[in-house]
Every structure is written in C-alpha cells, then in structure tokens.
Amino acid sequence: MTRPVAEPYKIKSIEPIRMTTRAERERAIADAGYNTFLLKSEDVYIDLLTDSGTNAMSDRQWAAMMMGDEAYAGASSFYRFEAAVRDVYGFKHVVPTHQGRGAEHLISRILIKPGHVIPGNMYFTTTRAHQEMQGGTFVDVIIDEAHDSTAQHPFKGNVDLDKLRAVIDRVGAENIPYVNVAVTVNLAGGQPVSMQNLRETRALLQKHGIRMWCDATRAVENAFFIKEREAGYAGKPVREILHEMMSYFDGCTMSAKKDCLVNIGGFLAMNDESILQSARELVVLFEGMPTYGGLAGRDMDAIAQGIYEMIDDDYIAHRVHQVRYLGQQLLDAGVPIVEPIGGHAVFLDARRFLPHVDQEQFPAQALAAALYVDSGVRSMERGIISSGRDPQTGENRKPKLELVRLTIPRRVYSDRHMDVVAYSVKHLFENRDRISGLKMVYEPPTLRFFTARFEPLPASAKKQEKELALV
Numbered sequence: 437m438t439r440p441v442a443e444p445y446k447i448k449s450i451e452p453i454r455m456t457t458r459a460e461r462e463r464a465i466a467d468a469g470y471n472t473f474l475l476k477s478e479d480v481y482i483d484l485l486t487d488s489g490t491n492a493m494s495d496r497q498w499a500a501m502m503m504g505d506e507a508y509a510g511a512s513s514f515y516r517f518e519a520a521v522r523d524v525y526g527f528k529h530v531v532p533t534h535q536g537r538g539a540e541h542l543i544s545r546i547l548i549k550p551g552h553v554i555p556g557n558m559y560f561t562t563t564r565a566h567q568e569m570q571g572g573t574f575v576d577v578i579i580d581e582a583h584d585s586t587a588q589h590p591f592k593g594n595v596d597l598d599k600l601r602a603v604i605d606r607v608g609a610e611n612i613p614y615v616n617v618a619v620t621v622n623l624a625g626g627q628p629v630s631m632q633n634l635r636e637t638r639a640l641l642q643k644h645g646i647r648m649w650c651d652a653t654r655a656v657e658n659a660f661f662i663k664e665r666e667a668g669y670a671g672k673p674v675r676e677i678l679h680e681m682m683s684y685f686d687g688c689t690m691s692a693k694k695d696c697l698v699n700i701g702g703f704l705a706m707n708d709e710s711i712l713q714s715a716r717e718l719v720v721l722f723e724g725m726p727t728y729g730g731l732a733g734r735d736m737d738a739i740a741q742g743i744y745e746m747i748d749d750d751y752i753a754h755r756v757h758q759v760r761y762l763g764q765q766l767l768d769a770g771v772p773i774v775e776p777i778g779g780h781a782v783f784l785d786a787r788r789f790l791p792h793v794d795q796e797q798f799p800a801q802a803l804a805a806a807l808y809v810d811s812g813v814r815s816m817e818r819g820i821i822s823s824g825r826d827p828q829t830g831e832n833r834k835p836k837l838e839l840v841r842l843t844i845p846r847r848v849y850s851d852r853h854m855d856v857v858a859y860s861v862k863h864l865f866e867n868r869d870r871i872s873g874l875k876m877v878y879e880p881p882t883l884r885f886f887t888a889r890f891e892p893l894p895a896s897a898k899k900q901e902k903e904l905a906l907v
C-alpha cells in the first residue's frame with residue numbers, strides 16, 4: 437500500500453466553474469471552428485489547454501502584489517524581482533518582459549543574423565518563429581528517443597552530442613550564435629535533460645566558443661526529475677539542482693507564466709554585459725523601461741515571491757505527482773500516451789489513438805475536439821498544426837509526434853478533477869473508431885494553431901454523428 441500524498445496547500449478562495457450540456461458543447465466547438473483555442477472559457481468545465489499563466493497564486497503572492505511599486509522607472513518591485521532571479525537562477529543580469537516570447541524576441545534580435553543556424557533540443561512554436569523572423573534556421577539536435585512516444589529513456593530531452601557536433605562541422609561555429617536548450621522539453625512531452633548532458637553539452641560548446649542558452653520555462657520540473665532519476669542528486673534540494681543546471685548556461689529566456697506561479701510575465705537573464713546593454717536598448721522599443729519590461733510593478737512582486745514558492749520541494753513533488761496520477765490511470769487502461777509521463781502534462785498519442793485518421797486530417801485536433809464534446813475538458817493539439825509549414829517549401833511539416841496535450845495548471849485542480857478527465861479519455865478510447873478527421877478551412881500565416889478553423893470532413897459526418905450521440 438502506498439501512502440497517499442495530498443496537496444501541500446489549503447483552499448482559501450474558489451472560482452465556480454460551469455457544467456454544460458453535450459448539446460451546448462457541440463454548438464460551442466462548432467462555433468469555435470473545432471479549435472479549442474477559440475472556445476470561450478465560460479464554456480469549459482476543466483481547462484487543460486495550458487499551464488501558462490493559469491496558475492493559482494498564493495496568499496503571499498497576492499499580499500506581495502499589494503506592495504507593488506508602480507513608478508514608471510526604478511520601481512522597488514523591479515529590484516526585488518532582480519534579487520530573486522539572481523539568487524535562485526544565478527544569472528548576473530535580468531531584463532523583465534511581458535512574457536516568454538518577449539524574451540525570445542530580444543535574444544533572437546540581438547544574436548541571430550540572416551543565415552545563422554540555431555540548434556536546439558526540439559523546436560518550440562514561439563521560439564522557432566522568432567528565430568526564423570531574424571533569418572535564422574532551427575536545427576533539431578534532440579536524441580532520437582524524444583520522437584518516439586514509447587521510448588523509456590529517463591532523460592528524453594537530452595541533446596544528442598553527435599548530432600550537435602555534425603551541425604557544428606557542417607555550418608561552422610561562427611554561424612551558430614547559440615544553442616538553445618529547453619529544460620524540460622515541452623513538445624517532447626515535458627521530458628527532462630540530465631545534468632550530465634548539460635555538462636557535456638557545455639564542454640562541447642565551450643571548445644567551439646559557442647554560447648549555450650536556456651529556455652528555463654519549466655526548469656524546476658526538470659530539476660525535480662534530476663533529483664528523482666540521476667545518481668548523486670537524490671538528497672539535494674531542488675533549489676540547489678536548479679542553480680547547478682543554470683550554471684552551465686550563458687543566459688536564459690523565461691516564461692514566468694509557468695514555473696514562477698504567476699499569471700503574466702517573463703524575463704531574459706544573462707551574465708554578459710554587452711547582451712544586457714543590447715537588451716536594454718531593445719526593451720524600451722518593444723516592451724517598456726528596462727525596470728518594468730511590459731509588466732506592472734505588482735506583477736514583478738508576484739514573480740519574486742513565486743520564484744521562492746516554486747523551489748519548495750514538497751510543492752514541486754506534488755505538482756509532478758499530480759501529472760503522473762492522471763497519466764498512470766490512462767496507462768493502466770491501455771490508452772497510448774507519451775512515456776515516461778512528463779512534468780507539466782499528459783500527452784495523448786493521437787497517431788496510436790486514432791490510427792484510422794491520416795495526419796493531414798489532423799487526428800490530434802479532432803481528438804481534442806471530441807474530448808471537449810464528451811466532457812467539457814479543454815486540451816491542445818501539439819502535432820502537424822502546431823508544427824506549421826516549412827518557410828522555404830511552404831509544405832506542412834509533419835512531426836513524428838502527433839499529440840493532444842492535457843496540461844495541468846499549478847495548484848488549480850484536485851485529483852478528483854483528474855479522475856473526471858481520465859474517465860472521459862478512457863471513454864473516447866473505447867469508442868475511438870467513431871472519431872474522424874477534420875479539414876482546415878482558415879489558416880493564418882504564422883502560429884496557425886492559435887486561430888485556424890476547421891470543419892468535420894464530409895465523408896466522416898455520419899461517424900461523427902454516432903460519436904456525438906454517445907453518452
């Protein structure tokens with residue numbers, strides 16, 4: 437018998453959520469063009485679209501917000517925020533941004549020139565879009581196992597050093613402004629990178645004089661996995677592990693909306709003064725003064741407090757265990773998911789879930805829509821639509837992983853909510869042959885997954901009717 441672990445917090449304030457009928461949900465998803473991003477949140481029962489900015493803040497964070505200094509320049513909130521980033525992440529300098537992509541924009545503009553190549557451990561949508569906007573090309577150097585949803589590697593986010601060496605040999609170190617290493621790797625299923633891999637990647641890049649940049653968005657979850665899985669780290673606090681991880685990098689981009697337990701914010705942190713100088717010059721153009729970067733003083737105070745709450749060992753253990761609690765129920769029922777279960781989300785493998793739906797008929801998008809209709813649970817496609825088109829050829833990129841992400845917001849839902857989600861996914865899996873594909877009827881030019889619209893394929897309308905008739 438295993439001793440259960442409950443939430444390491446009590447509920448002080450609640451937000452009611454609305455239950456809807458199946459008929460209401462059928463209408464809502466049709467109005468949303470079968471894109472879960474376009475649903476109204478009031479029509480959603482359990483919102484697993486994202487863990488970004490959807491966190492529940494603590495009483496201490498709300499109290500810190502009241503202490504926000506809203507001065508246009510030199511606000512004391514900034515200095516508290518700066519001190520927390522320096523203390524916990526260990527970088528010398530920090531520039532706040534409105535969210536993660538604001539930081540990605542700055543670093544891409546500062547370091548990338550047309551023709552540059554930016555190797556990374558799997559793409560992320562906004563990161564790659566900013567690299568390409570500056571004329572750079574992303575090259576994937578993650579280990580092969582990351583593209584296989586069944587591979588059991590404990591650190592599927594690792595950089596493949598042979599692939600990285602081959603890119604350096606092919607394009608030359610002078611054409612690589614930096615290597616971008618994400619910890620954890622979102623689109624691989626929230627998979628971590630090992631400390632040893634960070635160390636080895638650093639050593640290789642140092643030899644070639646190439647910077648190593650971190651996407652630290654979910655670095656605390658990565659630190660927790662290192663504590664659990666890597667020899668020599670079991671007894672160490674997550675805070676110490678995070679600090680060591682960051683010590684291998686020259687700087688990081690950060691979406692504070694994830695790890696830092698807030699609803700908005702981000703930052704660019706670095707050790708190099710000249711990059712700081714360029715970031716300060718650009719931030720006034722695109723975000724705001726270097727001491728607020730698009731954030732209110734109170735937002736920076738909430739981040740400063742959140743940074744200390746995120747490294748609480750009990751908090752982070754519970755967070756990752758809740759994700760696992762959902763994932764394990766699905767595994768036990770034979771539902772195909774990305775394994776091992778990641779840090780922020782459970783990813784359904786839509787290729788194996790719906791083998792009868794061709795990738796060009798958007799199986800993950802269709803599955804996300806069916807899940808919403810079944811139970812009001814909102815999830816997100818992370819497959820061919822998210823991957824977009826190759827800017828050179830205009831062809832659809834066809835990722836090996838065609839996934840639906842069930843993303844768990846931090847400190848928001850109970851394990852009972854997870855049971856409701858698991859029930860609905862299992863129900864759909866038992867009736868999977870009745871789910872069919874979609875046709876894209878509106879496609880925006882960039883980051884299409886946010887606003888694209890779809891219709892059920894005419895040939896499959898009958899099957900969909902049957903699915904919609906399921907109780």
Ligand code: PM9
Binds near residue numbers: 560622651690702
């Ligand atoms: N991630 C997510 O839901 C929110 C937007 S979906 C495109 O997973 C990484 C690893 C992220 C990320 C956002 C960003 C951008 C950078 N890196 O959303 O701009 O997961 O704060 O951060 C989302 P912002």
